[in-house]
Structure formats: C-alpha cells, structure tokens
Amino acid sequence: SQQGEEDPQALSIQEGENATMNCSYKTSINNLQWYRQNSGRGLVHLILIRSNEREKHSGRLRVTLDTSKKSSSLLITASRAADTASYFCATDAGEYGNKLVFGAGTILRVKS
Amino acid sequence: DVKVTQSSRYLVKRTGEKVFLECVQDMDHENMFWYRQDPGLGLRLIYFSYDVKMKEKGDIPEGYSVSREKKERFSLILESASTNQTSMYLCASSFGLADEQFFGPGTRLTVL
Numbered sequence: 001s002q003q004g005e006e007d008p009q010a011l012s013i014q015e016g017e018n019a020t021m022n023c024s025y026k027t028s029i030n031n032l033q034w035y036r037q038n039s040g041r042g043l044v045h046l047i048l049i050r051s052n053e054r055e056k057h058s059g060r061l062r063v064t065l066d067t068s069k070k071s072s073s074l075l076i077t078a079s080r081a082a083d084t085a086s087y088f089c090a091t092d093a094g095e096y097g098n099k100l101v102f103g104a105g106t107i108l109r110v111k112s
Numbered sequence: 113d114v115k116v117t118q119s120s121r122y123l124v125k126r127t128g129e130k131v132f133l134e135c136v137q138d139m140d141h142e143n144m145f146w147y148r149q150d151p152g153l154g155l156r157l158i159y160f161s162y163d164v165k166m167k168e169k170g171d172i173p174e175g176y177s178v179s180r181e182k183k184e185r186f187s188l189i190l191e192s193a194s195t196n197q198t199s200m201y202l203c204a205s206s207f208g209l210a211d212e213q214f215f216g217p218g219t220r221l222t223v224l
Contacts, residue, residue: 030210042116042202042215043155088154092210099145099170099209104154 004032004089004103012109019076021106023089024069030092032065033100034074037086046074046087081112115139116216118203124222131190133219135203143209144186146170146178149200149218161186162209193223 007022023032031050035043049056049065049072056063062075076083086105093101119134137144143162147155147170157170159178167178175197179187186205190197200220204213 033212040200040218040220042217043204043213044215045212048212099157099160100213101157102147102155104152 004091004101006087006089006103006106008106009104010107010109012111013079015079015081015110015112017079019079019083019108019110021074021087021108023072023074023103025072025089025091025093026070027091027093029067032063032072032092033090034061034063034072035088035090035102037088037105039085043088076108079108079110081110084108084110116203116205116214118201118216118219120219121217122220122222124224125190125193126224127194129190129193129223131193131221131223133188133190133201133203133221135186135188135205135216136184137186137205137214138184139205139214140183141205141207141214142183143206144180145204145206145213146176146186146188147202147204148172148197149202155202158188160209193221195223197221198223 004023004025033048034046037043047058060077065072088105090100090102116137145160146158156172161167161180177189202218203216206213
C-alpha cells in the first residue's frame with residue numbers, strides 16, 4: 001500500500017533553478033522523511049520533519065509540512081546537475097506506525 | 113562512517129533456484145528491513161526484523177522468507193525464484209522502527 005504519493009512524477013529544470021516536489025499522504029503521521037536515490041543506488045536520507053513542525057531547512061533543502069492538508073513539499077534551491085536523482089517521501093504509517101511507507105518518487109533531472 | 117553492505121550488486125538466477133541475499137550493518141541497529149523496488153511502484157516492504165530471531169511480514173512477503181541469527185546480519189531468501197521476482201532489492205537498518213533508515217547499495221536480481 002502506498003501512503004505517500006509524490007507529484008510530479010518527473011521534473012526537468014535548468015541548473016540554478018529551484019525544484020519543488022510535493023508529497024501527499026492519507027493517514028495521520030508522527031513524522032515524514034525525504035530520501036534521495038541516485039541512479040541504480042540505495043537511498044540516502046535527506047531530512048525528517050515531525051508532525052508538530054511546519055518547516056525545516058538543511059543546506060539548500062527546505063521542507064514544509066501541512067498536516068491539515070496531509071501534504072509536504074521539498075524545495076531544492078539553486079539546483080545543480082548533481083541533484084539529478086529520484087526523490088521519495090516516506091511516512092511512518094502502518095497499523096502501529098511501526099514502519100515507513102514510501103511513495104513512488106519524483107524523478108528530477110537538472111540540465112547543465 | 114556508517115555502512116550497510118549487501119552481498120551482491122548484480123545477481124542472475126534461474127527459475128526455481130534458491131536465492132540468498134545478505135545484508136550486514138555496522139551501526140548496532142535493532143531494526144533491519146528488506147524492500148523491493150520496481151519502476152513506478154516505489155519501495156515495497158517485504159519483511160522487517162526488530163531484534164535477533166524476530167521478524168514481521170511487510171506488505172509483500174509472499175514467496176520470500178528471512179533470517180536474522182545475528183544482530184548485524186539480515187538475510188532474504190527466495191525459496192524458489194520466479195521471473196516476477198526480478199527486481200532491485202534494498203536492505204536498510206535503523207535505530208527505531210520509524211526513524212531515519214540507512215540503505216545498502218541494492219542488489220539487482222534477474223531471474224531467467
């Protein structure tokens with residue numbers, strides 16, 4: 001079952017532009033996480049935001065969380081070619097909130 | 113530097129073979145996970161383990177089993193491989209069940 005669904009499925013931008021990806025989910029959460037996956041590799045954790053937080057920053061990353069709309073967004077500012085990757089959101093869903101449920105991901109391509 | 117390693121990056125097996133995928137983590141994490149990743153479907157949880165010799169089914173356990181005899185090692189077993197098990201398999205570990213997960217590089221399994 002997919003809890004988080006990312007939007008758009010794919011995004012292509014020029015280097016230096018900002019990239020925004022969105023994630024919607026269905027049930028209550030304690031936290032929401034964003035991960036990056038470079039082609040054919042494992043996932044790397046980017047940021048975790050708790051349900052009582054509205055915004056969080058990490059370097060060029062900005063994550064927002066709106067629990068009333070059950071949605072989150074990931075903003076990458078001043079994108080670089082190295083940001084080309086798939087981005088996934090994950091929520092602590094499951095009957096007891098005891099596992100992460102990942103969305104299908106957004107494929108970001110940054111053209112240089 | 114924390115690390116999750118997987119026994120193979122690429123594996124080719126024949127239908128009906130028994131397949132072992134091994135995962136080792138060096139972070140003393142209680143929790144370990146096996147996912148499969150298919151295009152458009154994101155990551156789907158196969159099994160997870162919250163302690164040595166303890167395991168729980170994930171969303172798609174059919175056709176798989178797992179073994180966790182030591183804290184650092186979590187094995188995924190395909191008792192009789194089938195072509196629909198051709199996929200990327202990702203192992204991960206974490207402190208808490210819904211905490212940040214650390215992923216291995218993945219094993220791309222092809223079943224002919």
